[in-house]
Amino acid sequence: MSKSVFYHAGCPVCVSAEQDLLSLVGAENVNVVHVGINKEKVQEAESLGIKSVPALVTPNGNVLHINYGASIEDLKN
Amino acid sequence: MSKSVFYHAGCPVCVSAEQDLLSLVGAENVNVVHVGINKEKVQEAESLGIKSVPALVTPNGNVLHINYGASIEDLKN
Known part of the structure; x- marks a missing residue:
């Protein structure tokens, strides 16, 4: 199984x-x-379809947004 | 490992x-x-802290709300 990727912002x-x-x-x-x-x-992260973090991108490219920490928009600054 | 429970509404x-x-x-x-x-x-589901589905309740009782399908409030009707 190829790896998933977990994107987060430390919150x-x-x-x-x-x-x-x-x-x-x-x-x-x-x-x-x-x-x-x-x-x-x-x-x-944005190009993969991530709208908020934390999010898990599965090996097949699907994005699972998990709970809610911060929006990607807020992380651009 | 004890089991997780995945709550969903079929959407x-x-x-x-x-x-x-x-x-x-x-x-x-x-x-x-x-x-x-x-x-x-x-x-x-509500008593476990689930606010929306789909959600995964981990073996240690944490709730992971995943993406967004429907609010628990809407499922009461």
Whole structure:
């Protein structure tokens, strides 16, 4: 199985969701991208269809928006 | 690992999220509850902290709201 990618911004909602998902899906199956620190990843996240973080992009490219931490728009600044 | 529970209402957003999650987490690790058909499960979902479906309740009781299909309030009718 190719890896999923978990995009987050370091907020408490993100950290909580990350812990849950890595536990359920398996940490070895997920790459984690911090778009709050790596601003150049914001555009990448948006191009994948991510509207808010935390979000998990599945191996087949589907976006699962999980709970609500921050909108991608807010991370552009 | 005890099972997660996936609550949904049969809408397209729910079905899509269900397919993704069962694939990622493993179908054998998830119980699926259709709150659109089983109305008596709406109160159970609400008591677990679910505000909208689809949602995944993890083995440790955390609620992951995934994308957005329908609010629990709308399912009470």
